[in-house]
Each structure stands twice: as C-alpha cells, then as structure tokens.
Amino acid sequence: MTLSRRDFLKLGALVTASTALASCAPLYRKLSGELPVAAWASLNQFDFMALNRISFGARVEERERFVEIGLQNYLEEQLDFESIDDFSCDLRLSAFTTLHKDANELEAISNQLFDGYDRKTVPNELRQATLIRQLYSKRQLYETMVDFWSDHFNIFIEKGECFYLKTVDDREVIRKHALGSFRDLVFASAHSPAMLTYLDNHVNEKSHPNENYARELMELHTLGVDGGYTQQDVMELARCLTGWSVKKHFWLGEFVFRENQHDTGVKNVLGYVIQPEGKKEAERVIEILVAHPSAAKFISTKLCRRFLADTPPPEIVEKAAQTFLQTKGDIKSVLRVILLDGFAFMQPKYKRPSHFVLSALRALNVETDGAEINKFLFRMGQGYFNYPTPDGYSDHSQTWQGNLMPRWQFAFDLMRNEIKGAKHQLQNLLNVLLTETLEEEVDAVAALLLGAPIDRLIRDQLIDSVTSAGASPEETLQIITASLIASPAFQWR
Amino acid sequence: MLHTLPMINKTWMPRLAFAPQNTAPRGDTLVVIFLRGAADVLNMVVPHGEEAYYRLRPSLGIARPDYIRTKKEERVVDLDGFFGFHPNLYPLIEAWDEKQLAVIHACGAPDESRSHFKAMELMERGVEDERGPASGWIGRHLATLNTGNSSPLRAVGMGTSPQRSLSGSVPVSALRSIVDFHLGGSEQALAQMRAALNVVYQNDEMGQDTLAIMDTLEKLDPLTYHSKIPYPDSEFGLALKQTAMLIKAEVGLEVSAIDLGGWDTHFAQGSVNGIMPNLMKDLAEGLAAFHADMSDFMNQLTTVTMSEFGRRASENGSLGTDHGHGSMMMVLGGNVNGGKVHGAWPGLEEGQMIGPGDLAVTTDYRDVLSEILTKRLNNPATNEIFPAYQPVIRNVLK
Numbered sequence: 001m002t003l004s005r006r007d008f009l010k011l012g013a014l015v016t017a018s019t020a021l022a023s024c025a026p027l028y029r030k031l032s033g034e035l036p037v038a039a040w041a042s043l044n045q046f047d048f049m050a051l052n053r054i055s056f057g058a059r060v061e062e063r064e065r066f067v068e069i070g071l072q073n074y075l076e077e078q079l080d081f082e083s084i085d086d087f088s089c090d091l092r093l094s095a096f097t098t099l100h101k102d103a104n105e106l107e108a109i110s111n112q113l114f115d116g117y118d119r120k121t122v123p124n125e126l127r128q129a130t131l132i133r134q135l136y137s138k139r140q141l142y143e144t145m146v147d148f149w150s151d152h153f154n155i156f157i158e159k160g161e162c163f164y165l166k167t168v169d170d171r172e173v174i175r176k177h178a179l180g181s182f183r184d185l186v187f188a189s190a191h192s193p194a195m196l197t198y199l200d201n202h203v204n205e206k207s208h209p210n211e212n213y214a215r216e217l218m219e220l221h222t223l224g225v226d227g228g229y230t231q232q233d234v235m236e237l238a239r240c241l242t243g244w245s246v247k248k249h250f251w252l253g254e255f256v257f258r259e260n261q262h263d264t265g266v267k268n269v270l271g272y273v274i275q276p277e278g279k280k281e282a283e284r285v286i287e288i289l290v291a292h293p294s295a296a297k298f299i300s301t302k303l304c305r306r307f308l309a310d311t312p313p314p315e316i317v318e319k320a321a322q323t324f325l326q327t328k329g330d331i332k333s334v335l336r337v338i339l340l341d342g343f344a345f346m347q348p349k350y351k352r353p354s355h356f357v358l359s360a361l362r363a364l365n366v367e368t369d370g371a372e373i374n375k376f377l378f379r380m381g382q383g384y385f386n387y388p389t390p391d392g393y394s395d396h397s398q399t400w401q402g403n404l405m406p407r408w409q410f411a412f413d414l415m416r417n418e419i420k421g422a423k424h425q426l427q428n429l430l431n432v433l434l435t436e437t438l439e440e441e442v443d444a445v446a447a448l449l450l451g452a453p454i455d456r457l458i459r460d461q462l463i464d465s466v467t468s469a470g471a472s473p474e475e476t477l478q479i480i481t482a483s484l485i486a487s488p489a490f491q492w493r
Numbered sequence: 494m495l496h497t498l499p500m501i502n503k504t505w506m507p508r509l510a511f512a513p514q515n516t517a518p519r520g521d522t523l524v525v526i527f528l529r530g531a532a533d534v535l536n537m538v539v540p541h542g543e544e545a546y547y548r549l550r551p552s553l554g555i556a557r558p559d560y561i562r563t564k565k566e567e568r569v570v571d572l573d574g575f576f577g578f579h580p581n582l583y584p585l586i587e588a589w590d591e592k593q594l595a596v597i598h599a600c601g602a603p604d605e606s607r608s609h610f611k612a613m614e615l616m617e618r619g620v621e622d623e624r625g626p627a628s629g630w631i632g633r634h635l636a637t638l639n640t641g642n643s644s645p646l647r648a649v650g651m652g653t654s655p656q657r658s659l660s661g662s663v664p665v666s667a668l669r670s671i672v673d674f675h676l677g678g679s680e681q682a683l684a685q686m687r688a689a690l691n692v693v694y695q696n697d698e699m700g701q702d703t704l705a706i707m708d709t710l711e712k713l714d715p716l717t718y719h720s721k722i723p724y725p726d727s728e729f730g731l732a733l734k735q736t737a738m739l740i741k742a743e744v745g746l747e748v749s750a751i752d753l754g755g756w757d758t759h760f761a762q763g764s765v766n767g768i769m770p771n772l773m774k775d776l777a778e779g780l781a782a783f784h785a786d787m788s789d790f791m792n793q794l795t796t797v798t799m800s801e802f803g804r805r806a807s808e809n810g811s812l813g814t815d816h817g818h819g820s821m822m823m824v825l826g827g828n829v830n831g832g833k834v835h836g837a838w839p840g841l842e843e844g845q846m847i848g849p850g851d852l853a854v855t856t857d858y859r860d861v862l863s864e865i866l867t868k869r870l871n872n873p874a875t876n877e878i879f880p881a882y883q884p885v886i887r888n889v890l891k
Contacts, residue, residue, distance in 0.1 A: 231848055482686070
C-alpha cells in the first residue's frame with residue numbers, strides 16, 4: 001500500500017486532533033479507499049442518536065469505533081467498562097486529591113482553612129472531577145450511569161455536612177455500583193452518611209421518628225409513588241430506621257447504628273411482620289423493597305426514560321422489568337434489554353444542560369480543566385450536585401426547554417475562545433479533512449455536531465448572513481459553528 | 494428546519510389542540526409564588542387560640558400574643574384574636590391593615606400521597622389525578638384567553654427553568670436575570686451572532702421569542718431602575734424586583750411565576766430563629782417590598798402564594814415536622830377582601846384531623862385560583878383550566 005502525501009497529512013492530523021485515538025485500524029482501512037470530505041459523516045441518524053444516548057456526545061474516534069464494530073459489540077465493550085483503559089482521564093484527575101480521602105480527612109481539610117483549602121475545596125473538586133470524567137473518560141456508558149444514579153439517589157451537596165460527605169457517597173455508593181446490582185446500590189446508599197444526613201435519618205430517633213428518609217427510600221429510590229405503600233408503611237419503616245446515623249466524633253462521618261436510639265418494638269411494613277432485630281430490621285425491609293415488582297417497574301421506567309423516550313415504550317419497560325426481577329436487579333442485564341431491544345423505540349430527547357455542554361466540548365475536542373465551564377452549568381440550571389430536592393434533576397425534555405439564552409452564551413463564548421481555561425480545536429479537526437471551501441468546512445462541522453451536513457440552502461444562507469455582517473472567513477466559521485451549537489437541532493439528542 | 498433531525502419540529506413541545514374560546518381585555522398581572530417543599534403553615538399563620546397547637550408543638554410552637562414570659566418580638570402577631578402571624582411575617586402587617594392581604598387557611602388539594610413530587614405535579618397541572626391534561630393550569634389559562642397580547646413576555650418563569658404550571662401554552666421563557674440576558678461581544682460580533690441565530694431559528698417559535706425578549710430587555714436598563722424600596726438580597730427578592738420592573742416597563746407581562754424553595758423542614762426547622770424563620774423573613778420582606786414598590790399598580794395586580802401541602806401538626810423528635818396535609822394560601826392585591834383569615838377552621842384536636850394527625854383541607858386551592866381567574870383575569874374558562882372540578886367561589890376577592 002502506498003500513501004499519497006495528502007493521505008499522509010490526513011493521518012497525521014487526525015492523530016493530532018484526537019490524541020485519545022484507541023486504534024489505528026479504521027484509519028488504515030480508510031486509507032485504502034477514497035477519504036470522504038467529511039470523514040465523520042458516515043454515521044446514519046439512528047447510529048448518531050444511539051451513540052448520543054450511551055455517551056455524553058460522540059468524539060470522532062468513538063464514531064470510528066462504533067462504525068467499525070457495530071452497536072452490539074460497542075455496547076458490550078462499554079458495559080465491560082473495567083477493561084477500557086482510561087489512563088489519560090485518570091491522569092487529569094490526579095490533581096484532585098480529595099477524591100480518595102475518607103470523611104474524617106475531608107472534614108479536617110475543609111475546616112483547617114489554610115494550605116489553600118476551604119469549605120468549597122471538596123465540593124468544587126468533586127464537581128470539576130465529574131465534568132472531567134464525563135468529558136474525557138472512555139467509559140462513557142459507565143459515566144452515563146453514574147450520572148443517572150446520581151440523580152436517582154440525589155444528594156444536595158449544600159446541605160449541612162453533605163458538602164464533604166458527598167465525595168464519599170460518589171465514590172463508595174454511586175461509582176462503586178453504577179453497573180453492578182441494584183440491591184447493592186440501595187444497600188450502600190442506605191448506609192451512606194451523606195444520604196442519611198441529606199434526608200435527616202441521622203436524627204431519626206425512637207421517641208418520635210423522622211419520616212423523611214423512610215418515605216423517599218420507598219417513593220423515590222425503590223417502589224415509586226404509586227408502588228403500593230401507604231403512609232402507615234412510611235411510619236413503620238421510619239421506626240425500623242431509627243438509630244441509623246452518622247458518627248460525630250471518632251471516625252467522624254462514618255455510618256453508625258445507635259442501638260440506644262432504636263425502637264425495639266415489632267413493626268409491620270408492606271404486610272410483612274418485622275420482628276425486633278436491631279439494625280437487621282431495615283436491612284430486611286430493603287431486601288423486600290429491591291425484590292418488589294414495583295421497584296423493577298419503576299427503575300426500568302426511569303432507565304427507559306433516560307435512554308429511549310420521555311414516554312417510555314411499555315413493551316420495553318415490561319421486558320426490562322422482567323429481566324430486573326429474574327436477575328435480582330443486575331444493572332447490566334437490564335441495560336442490554338433497554339439498549340438492544342429498545343433503541344428501535346428511541347424518540348428525540350431535549351438535551352439536559354450537562355449533555356448539551358459536554359456534547360459540544362467532546363465533538364470539538366475542547367481542552368479544559370472544567371472550572372469555568374461549571375459556572376455555565378449553574379446558569380443553565382444544572383450545577384453538579386446542586387439540586388435541592390431528592391427527586392434529582394428532571395429527565396423530561398419539557399423541563400429544560402425555555403432557557404435558551406445561557407446555551408447561546410455558552411456556544412458563542414466557547415467558539416470565540418472567551419471561556420477561561422477552555423480551548424476548542426476546531427481547526428485541528430478540520431485539518432484532517434483538507435477542506436478547501438467554507439461550504440465544505442461548514443458541512444464538516446455540521447456533520448461533526450449534528451451527525452450529517454445541514455440543508456444546503458440553510459448553509460448558504462448562514463454563510464451569506466454572517467459574511468454580510470462583516471465577518472472574516474475565519475470568524476465566519478467560528479460564528480457558524482457556534483450557531484450550530486446554539487441551533488434547535490443541537491439541543492436534541 | 495435543520496433537516497438532520499426532521500422529526501423534532503413536530504413533537505418538540507406539547508401544544509394545546511384548542512384555540513382560545515374567549516376574547517377579553519387583559520386583566521390583572523398575576524404573580525404566582527410557589528413555596529416548594531411543603532411549608533409549615535401552622536407556624537406561619539399560627540392558630541394561637543388552639544389549645545392543641547401548644548400541646549402538639551412543645552418546642553416549635555410560637556408563644557401567644559399575650560404570653561408575657563416570652564419577649565414580645567418572639568410572640569405571635571395577633572390578627573383576629575384566634576390566628577396570628579409568625580413574628581417574621583410582621584412586614585406583611587401593613588398590607589393586612591390596608592385590607593389588601595387575605596389568608597385562606599386549611600386550604601389545599603385533595604391528594605393525600607404526602608409526596609412532594611406528586612402533589613406539586615398535580616397542583617401545577619391543576620388536575621385531580623394523573624389522567625388529567627399534561628399542560629399546566631397557567632398554560633391553559635393563557636391558551637383559553639385571547640387578550641390581543643402577543644408579547645414574548647406574556648408569561649415568564651423566574652429562575653432557570655419554566656415552572657410546570659406554565660407549560661403547554663405559548664412558549665414560555667425562564668428568566669433568571671434581566672442584566673445577564675444578552676450575548677457578549679462587540680457591536681459587530683453581536684450583529685454576526687444575531688444574523689446566524691436568525692437563520693438557524695427562522696422556524697422556531699421558542700428561539701424567535703428568545704430573540705424578541707433579548708431585544709425588549711436590551712431597552713430596559715436595570716441599573717437605572719431606582720426604587721426607593723429595598724428588596725431582600727436573595728433570588729426571591731430579585732425575582733420580585735424584576736417582576737416589578739417588567740410590569741412598570743409595560744412589556745406585556747400577564748403572569749410571573751416565582752419559586753421560593755427550602756420549606757421541607759424535617760430537621761431543626763427553628764421556631765423563632767433558624768431555617769424556616771429565615772425563609773419567612775425572605776418571603777415577608779420580599780412581598781412587603783413588592784407591595785410598597787407597586788402601590789400605584791395595586792388595582793391591576795394580584796399575587797398569590799401556595800405550597801403543595803402542609804406539615805404534621807405535631808413536631809417530630811428532631812425539632813422538625815413531617816409531611817402533613819392542609820396548607821394555606823395568601824392573596825395580595827388591591828381588590829382582595831383582605832385583613833381576614835378565610836376558610837373554615839377544622840381544628841387540631843383528635844377526630845378533627847386526618848391521617849396521622851394532619852390539618853384537614855376545607856377549601857380547595859382551585860376555588861381560590863378560579864376566583865382570581867374569573868374576577869381579576871377575565872377568564873371564565875375554569876372548566877378547561879381545572880378539568881373535572883366545580884369551583885366554589887369563596888369571596889376572597891371583591
């Protein structure tokens with residue numbers, strides 16, 4: 001095989017543009033034939049949508065891989081996330097030393113107020129790390145599930161001691177079990193000092209129980225509001241959970257069961273008589289909850305809403321719920337049903353702010369430390385771990401429509417390099433293609449952002465209108481790229 | 494329009510199938526304040542004449558107006574000999590004395606799930622149960638009434654996403670900050686961005702509205718908005734202040750929806766000081782500032798507060814309160830039968846309460862809203878706005 005100079009340039013530039021390129025195989029294959037002008041236009045609309053559901057927006061090399069091995073193999077690769085080397089993302093995370101500390105240490109550095117630490121250090125590192133992971137991790141499906149469970153088991157980081165306890169919850173509950181078993185996830189969450197603090201169970205004592213966590217454990221975490229429990233069940237479960245608390249002194253911030261605060265009477269939850277057994281009582285109830293058909297249906301519905309459509313297809317929900325029950329809540333098995341059988345039922349979903357921002361950053365290979373980008377997420381209404389109520393950020397398209405201005409601001413600021421610590425690599429990406437005209441460049445950018453070039457009439461209208469407003473060719477491409485990010489089509493995934 | 498996602502333009506937003514059946518001149522501007530998290534109304538408008546209140550709330554109860562062993566500023570502010578304001582609601586006393594503020598106690602929805610999320614959703618949709626229409630009650634109000642007003646600011650949701658109650662009507666924008674509602678850059682750069690946005694949003698109503706709002710707000714300079722009345726330095730204060738600005742600028746505002754969150758006080762809510770008293774302070778100072786600032790507009794303005802349900806009459810073991818049932822509404826405006834606590838009081842004794850010991854509901858929240866819609870907003874279509882409900886007019890308004 002001989003390489004022409006043009007081909008060689010293409011190869012070099014593509015490697016520069018996507019430093020995280022996993023394999024060169026698709027490149028060599030491409031080099032044997034004629035490279036299309038828009039190298040990444042080869043995804044059809046279905047594949048582009050599918051890839052957008054299992055990631056925070058596709059990078060060029062992820063599209064290559066997807067095209068190379070197909071949906072099913074790609075999914076298996078992503079589900080087996082521990083086999084995906086994530087060195088470059090891990091390297092970026094090494095700056096965030098608080099991610100690995102236990103509660104005791106986190107509390108200490110938050111209150112020592114020197115060495116550059118203050119009360120904002122721990123939560124801000126977690127927020128920045130979350131953005132870095134969503135942006136640079138190759139374990140995109142895993143990060144998508146981390147995001148899903150972070151909403152499902154939402155904790156408002158600004159509530160009391162949660163500002164440092166959430167770091168432990170993120171590591172030991174959400175990330176540990178995101179693609180594991182639902183039962184382990186609920187179990188870990190119930191023992192999570194951040195959750196017990198957020199939903200006031202740390203002060204749930206026998207004299208007069210606090211119902212907050214008990215209710216949400218059934219309503220939001222397992223059964224769903226119409227899942228078949230009553231106010232009486234809430235009160236009885238609250239009694240089972242009396243004494244589940246958080247240490248205040250030695251090993252501060254660790255889980256503790258306070259025997260002397262536990263209600264020792266017999267309880268009755270969902271028709272089951274719960275004999276006095278101390279800490280085991282609530283654990284028994286959790287086993288009942290996670291194995292309940294209502295939980296299977298509720299979790300499957302929410303997963304289908306995240307991955308498929310605002311109104312989840314009942315046949316897929318049903319099938320996923322069956323799998324949930326058969327596998328005792330094995331998350332990977334349930335996802336296989338939803339992603340393989342369910343993708344045929346995909347409906348457009350309006351991007352949540354984080355997906356909107358991340359998909360732009362990923363498509364354009366933006367280099368950033370994430371600090372400044374987080375401010376945009378707040379303005380769009382989705383700062384990480386900043387949702388006050390336990391239902392988590394909405395997964396309904398409708399919620400997020402009607403706040404276009406901060407999205408437009410982000411798009412234009414990004415492309416005009418006005419965001420501190422964030423640099424897009426549009427030109428590097430385009431160098432791969434050796435595009436010759438502005439029209440070709442706009443087609444390529446549209447294919448990158450939207451999956452395919454836009455209507456030629458609209459493209460020409462865009463070029464005309466921006467140029468007539470006095471933009472140089474380079475500015476024109478930047479403004480048009482920004483307007484494609486700001487456009488209605490890019491708001492959907 | 495961008496052919497890459499051709500299906501989205503048809504499905505991207507729920508639209509109402511029916512055209513407005515009623516044409517009427519614009520009525521009052523309506524400000525709807527939602528206290529999210531189920532406000533503990535028994536500590537806001539305190540039934541100090543109830544023996545049971547003090548029995549059920551040994552720590553959290555607010556002292557009677559004449560209880561001399563407690564400092565005067567920590568006692569209930571008497572309203573009518575039976576009810577009184579929490580001391581932190583004192584800023585509202587002026588509007589009360591002017592008879593421009595009414596309270597409807599033991600008010601709420603029939604739903605007894607005690608779930609914030611279900612209760613809020615049903616209330617904002619204005620429906621009896623899930624089978625009702627998906628749109629919001631304010632959305633249906635706007636859709637059923639043609640006021641000849643095509644302003645993109647006909648309805649605004651203050652904050653970062655429009656409230657559920659607004660959905661399904663004309664597109665509704667969220668507005669967090671008037672000052673920040675613009676693109677950055679030089680005049681020439683702005684012209685280029687504007688040109689590009691005009692192309693990509695040429696067939697998109699929401700985008701066109703956002704562009705129009707940008708133009709409208711550009712002409713308002715918030716820095717020159719001088720009001721001698723200071724608003725609280727909070728998101729809530731900002732939302733009210735911006736509502737006042739929009740009304741005075743006559744940009745066509747008909748409804749402003751504002752949230753004040755943080756009322757889910759299971760733990761250490763505080764009686765006279767603390768989390769919930771601070772929220773009450775924000776609420777009362779904000780409303781009082783708005784009332785004073787808008788004194789010349791009171792005949793064209795109605796403000797209502799609501800919350801998804803109330804809290805348990807008895808305090809829990811962690812100095813907080815758990816989810817209850819009956820709530821309370823306040824209505825502020827120039828045409829209110831104010832200076833009065835409306836609604837039948839069901840009492841707090843055993844046998845008078847419902848469920849695990851919760852205030853009963855004697856006035857449906859839809860009665861109050863229907864009265865506002867028909868008497869002040871010129872919209873008779875309450876059967877569309879609150880389907881399957883027959884409102885009872887309670888004479889909260891003149």
